[in-house]
Amino acid sequence: MTSLSTKSIVFHKLIRNVNNYAKRMSSHFIYYPDKERPVDGETTKMNMMQAINNAMDITLKNNPTAVLFGEDVAFGGVFRCALGLQEKYGKDRVFNTPLCEQGIAGFGIGLATAGATAIAEIQFADYIFPAFDQIVNEAAKARYRSGGEYDSGALTVRAPCSAVGHGGLYHSQSPEAFFAHVPGLRVVVPRGPIAAKGLLLACIRERDPCVFLEPKILYRSAAEEVPVEDYTLPLGKAQTLRVGAAATLVGWGTQVHVLLEVADMARDKLGVSCDVIDLQSILPWDEETVCNSVKKTGRCLISHEAPLTSGFGAELAATVQEECFLHLEAPIARVTGWDAPFPHVFEPFYLPDKWRCYQALIQLINY
Amino acid sequence: MSKLIPSAAKFLAGNTITKVTAPVVATNAKYSTKKEATFEIKPYKLHKLDQGPATSATLTSEDALKLYEQLTILRRIETASGNLYKEKIIRGFCHLYSGQEAVAVGMRAAMRDADSVITAYRCHGWTYLMGVSVLGVLSELTGRRTGCSRGKGGSMHLYGRNFYGGNGIVGAQVPLGAGVAFAHKYRADGGVTFALYGDGAANQGQLFEAYNMSKLWDLPCVFVCENNGYGMGTSVDRSSASTEYYTRGDYVPGVWVDGMDVLATREAARFAIEYCNAGKGPLVMEMETYRYSGHSMSDPGTSYRTRDEVQEVRQTRDPITSFKEKILNHELVTPDQLKDIDAKVRKEVDEATKQSKTEPEVGIEELSADIYYKNLEPFVRGIHPAAPLKHLEVQPRNH
Ligand SMILES: Cc1ncc(C[n+]2csc(CCOP(=O)(O)OP(=O)(O)O)c2C)c(N)n1
Numbered sequence: 102m103t104s105l106s107t108k109s110i111v112f113h114k115l116i117r118n119v120n121n122y123a124k125r126m127s128s129h130f131i132y133y134p135d136k137e138r139p140v141d142g143e144t145t146k147m148n149m150m151q152a153i154n155n156a157m158d159i160t161l162k163n164n165p166t167a168v169l170f171g172e173d174v175a176f177g178g179v180f181r182c183a184l185g186l187q188e189k190y191g192k193d194r195v196f197n198t199p200l201c202e203q204g205i206a207g208f209g210i211g212l213a214t215a216g217a218t219a220i221a222e223i224q225f226a227d228y229i230f231p232a233f234d235q236i237v238n239e240a241a242k243a244r245y246r247s248g249g250e251y252d253s254g255a256l257t258v259r260a261p262c263s264a265v266g267h268g269g270l271y272h273s274q275s276p277e278a279f280f281a282h283v284p285g286l287r288v289v290v291p292r293g294p295i296a297a298k299g300l301l302l303a304c305i306r307e308r309d310p311c312v313f314l315e316p317k318i319l320y321r322s323a324a325e326e327v328p329v330e331d332y333t334l335p336l337g338k339a340q341t342l343r344v345g346a347a348a349t350l351v352g353w354g355t356q357v358h359v360l361l362e363v364a365d366m367a368r369d370k371l372g373v374s375c376d377v378i379d380l381q382s383i384l385p386w387d388e389e390t391v392c393n394s395v396k397k398t399g400r401c402l403i404s405h406e407a408p409l410t411s412g413f414g415a416e417l418a419a420t421v422q423e424e425c426f427l428h429l430e431a432p433i434a435r436v437t438g439w440d441a442p443f444p445h446v447f448e449p450f451y452l453p454d455k456w457r458c459y460q461a462l463i464q465l466i467n468y
Numbered sequence: 469m470s471k472l473i474p475s476a477a478k479f480l481a482g483n484t485i486t487k488v489t490a491p492v493v494a495t496n497a498k499y500s501t502k503k504e505a506t507f508e509i510k511p512y513k514l515h516k517l518d519q520g521p522a523t524s525a526t527l528t529s530e531d532a533l534k535l536y537e538q539l540t541i542l543r544r545i546e547t548a549s550g551n552l553y554k555e556k557i558i559r560g561f562c563h564l565y566s567g568q569e570a571v572a573v574g575m576r577a578a579m580r581d582a583d584s585v586i587t588a589y590r591c592h593g594w595t596y597l598m599g600v601s602v603l604g605v606l607s608e609l610t611g612r613r614t615g616c617s618r619g620k621g622g623s624m625h626l627y628g629r630n631f632y633g634g635n636g637i638v639g640a641q642v643p644l645g646a647g648v649a650f651a652h653k654y655r656a657d658g659g660v661t662f663a664l665y666g667d668g669a670a671n672q673g674q675l676f677e678a679y680n681m682s683k684l685w686d687l688p689c690v691f692v693c694e695n696n697g698y699g700m701g702t703s704v705d706r707s708s709a710s711t712e713y714y715t716r717g718d719y720v721p722g723v724w725v726d727g728m729d730v731l732a733t734r735e736a737a738r739f740a741i742e743y744c745n746a747g748k749g750p751l752v753m754e755m756e757t758y759r760y761s762g763h764s765m766s767d768p769g770t771s772y773r774t775r776d777e778v779q780e781v782r783q784t785r786d787p788i789t790s791f792k793e794k795i796l797n798h799e800l801v802t803p804d805q806l807k808d809i810d811a812k813v814r815k816e817v818d819e820a821t822k823q824s825k826t827e828p829e830v831g832i833e834e835l836s837a838d839i840y841y842k843n844l845e846p847f848v849r850g851i852h853p854a855a856p857l858k859h860l861e862v863q864p865r866n867h
């Protein structure tokens with residue numbers, strides 16, 4: 102065995118490569134850093150990878166039942182989120198698993214059910230499907246089917262998701278809607294470092310199993326002044342990042358930044374202001390914040406990278422029309438990936454970029 | 469199950485196999501010195517087998533040239549791919565096969581027209597051996613229309629006749645291989661399926677499901693574990709409770725093979741075909757081999773193993789160099805013949821490389837092509853009424 106520091110080079114290179122994708126993708130979105138701090142006190146500049154690392158560090162330090170595992174996690178994982186944690190907390194608590202996602206999820210569920218705080222990393226969200234049965238049938242239903250006697254709430258499954266530039270079919274997908282169909286689960290997607298730290302800590306402590314999807318393009322490209330201390334952000338709560346009158350723009354993950362830019366474009370070019378809402382929690386989601394906003398603006402645009410049909414936008418749209426019917430000035434717009442597999446050579450045409458969102462917003466306003 | 473089978477038979481019956489002849493190397497008779505030679509093979513290890521593959525192999529000078537050409541062309545394709553990646557013409561993920569060539573080339577030499585192959589993402593060489601041109605491989609990697617998947621799949625998703633693809637999801641191809649083998653058996657076409665996977669993939673649960681089905685139904689399926697020592701940055705002893713991969717089918721008999729010796733892999737595949745054709749059911753074959761490059765292009769491949777380790781394999785076990793020495797020492801070929809092949813291979817790959825950079829991509833309309841056999845609606849459901857995307861059928865459907 103060579104030393105840990107040399108081993109980490111491979112992942113560092115891998116990440117640099119992913120980061121290069123980010124550079125190549127610079128036209129797809131501009132990152133809008135969070136200016137507001139959820140708590141007072143000391144801050145440090147962290148990118149999203151470091152913020153996630155920090156959340157897991159805090160957990161492992163303060164919670165002796167916490168363990169972290171996944172493919173190549175001992176050396177930080179391919180995206181380096183677990184960097185240095187095995188060194189700090191030992192091989193009993195931070196360890197590699199073999200290449201077996203179904204096993205990883207099932208193992209985590211057993212571990213969590215028996216009282217440990219289990220954090221499982223799936224290398225890419227595209228590889229979570231072998232674990233789908235375990236998450237859907239075992240984790241989500243444990244509490245219900247045991248009449249509340251058992252649960253696997255101490256399980257958090259982390260997985261990098263969404264477009265990264267040239268990921269192609271199997272390194273780009275956004276599977277949140279699959280999991281949003283499963284009562285008993287919580288599904289969370291952060292938009293940047295501050296949110297990632299607070300939401301991940303909340304997921305780890307939450308008494309229900311959580312699927313935490315991390316937009317991988319943000320690991321390196323997103324940096325913010327992140328509070329050093331322990332804090333959580335509430336699950337099931339959206340955040341309103343911009344306040345306006347002309348329309349409500351709803352998204353999560355990377356897409357929030359696309360929508361923030363669209364709101365800027367609408368302000369500069371159309372002279373109108375929009376509410377921009379980061380949903381953050383996909384399941385359960387914050388109906389109140391979204392519907393109150395739509396009642397105010399009368400217009401709603403929902404955007405996500407995943408395909409249109411049965412994307413989570415469909416659920417939002419159905420609820421919004423039910424709750425806000427008499428307030429709506431235009432049909433709800435959805436700007437999403439096409440109903441096609443995530444393409445290899447056509448990624449720029451597939452993504453719901455700012456131009457597509459902007460176009461839809463103009464139509465929404467002029468309806 | 470009997471209910472299911474008649475309809476399956478109908479479906480399969482229409483799918484007859486056409487013969488294609490393998491590319492033959494033109495040999496210049498006056499160059500050849502000896503007609504054939506016999507070589508000893510490093511002993512196989514056997515699991516639940518009384519008899520293994522032949523321990524010595526006879527090689528004709530003609531076959532020697534052919535094997536040499538295939539080994540070198542696979543190496544060149546990967547060198548070209550690596551360069552295209554560095555030029556940023558190949559994007560995304562790209563996994564090279566350099567060091568492992570003898571596994572594919574030897575197996576392919578024993579395979580017959582009816583046999584089929586399915587593998588994971590380290591699939592460029594296999595695609596070529598199964599009959600796709602160098603251009604078809606390289607321009608798939610560059611995402612151009614001349615690619616064997618029209619440029620829509622990329623590095624991990626190459627396909628060809630009787631070649632059921634590269635696959636990006638680790639382990640997923642293995643049960644598919646069992647299904648393909650069932651089709652061979654059902655059609656009684658005498659074909660055998662080779663389902664390849666890595667030492668890392670060997671720990672996926674679906675493999676064990678596939679072993680069981682194959683043994684239960686005595687399918688002509690050869691599970692080939694290409695043990696190259698590592699799954700990404702994890703060495704075999706850190707990922708696997710047993711690294712004797714040839715025994716991990718338990719009740720499925722197994723053979724360990726020196727995967728760096730093209731004659732060993734050829735004899736092993738020949739044995740496996742005979743075994744399966746005798747109706748004895750599946751086999752597990754472990755091919756011990758080595759990958760020179762990192763896991764993929766973003767991994768320099770030097771942090772979880774020493775440079776010395778890589779260097780030593782290159783110097784002592786390289787599948788091309790060692791084969792070259794063998795056939796030269798036994799005077800099956802002359803240095804000039806090999807030089808001619810080198811030149812020919814270089815030219816072919818260079819030309820294909822050039823073309824793979826200049827070909828256009830397929831049109832944007834193919835973003836929404838070939839999603840369904842028959843589309844319910846003329847347009848893909850999306851969001852942009854002003855720029856709708858039409859459902860297209862690019863590959864002809866047999867309506
Ligand atoms: C289901 C799944 N999990 C994880 C990955 C990421 N991944 C791709 S290749 C690989 C290592 C596979 O190693 P091995 O089976 O030994 O094949 P090799 O790369 O050595 O040819 C991993 C972890 C994946 N593609 N699919």
Ligand SMILES: [Mg+2]
Nearest residue numbers: 666667698699
């Ligand atoms: Mg391997």
